[in-house]
Amino acid sequence: MTFMPWTQALEVGIAEIDEQHRWLVEQTNALHDALQAGASRAQVGALLEGLMDYVINHFIAEENLFARLGYPEAEAHQAQHDLFNGQVMSLLDRHEAGEAVGADALELLKDWLVHHILKVDKAYVAHFRAHGLG
Known part of the structure; x- marks a missing residue:
């Protein structure tokens, strides 16, 4: 089963933003899969850095x-x-210091993405559409 399935509920209806959100969800799932497969510290670090970028x-x-x-x-x-950004940087710093942060990273990403997209991002949709975007 997918760690964080993409659902229509996560769409804001603005193609550019939805595409970016979908990529973030896919990479969160890639991190989950890598951790489940016993990825090396270097692999986890690369995934975390890619997500941060x-x-x-x-x-x-x-x-x-x-x-x-x-x-x-x-x-x-x-x-x-x-x-x-500060929370993810803290995870990266902890990872660099040798701490295992994979599970923390997954929970942060999942909780934040769902809350942020469903509540905070959806709040701008009406404004964006009223100004010709979407």
């Missing part, structure tokens, strides 16, 4: 849309992004 780029893409479309909740949304 992609998350940063995804956040930049969203934040650029906020600026372009004058999203009124941009500052609060960006604060959520900053918090998550």
Whole structure:
């Protein structure tokens, strides 16, 4: 069974954003599968770093849309992004220090992605559509 199945409920209806979210879910599942298969520390580290890089780029893409479309909740949304970046960086630091963080990373990713997409990201959809996106 897939650790975190992609469902229609996770779609915000904006193709660019949905594609990025789907990739994040797929990579979360790849991390899960790698851990289940006994991946090396180096492999886990590479997956975590790849996720972090992609998350940063995804956040930049969203934040650029906020600026372009004058999203009124941009500052609060960006604060959520900053918090998550800090949590993932902490996991990376712990991994680099030799700690096994795979299970923590999976739970953080799953909980955060579901909450963030279903609650925080869906909040901007109406604004984006009202300004011609979607």
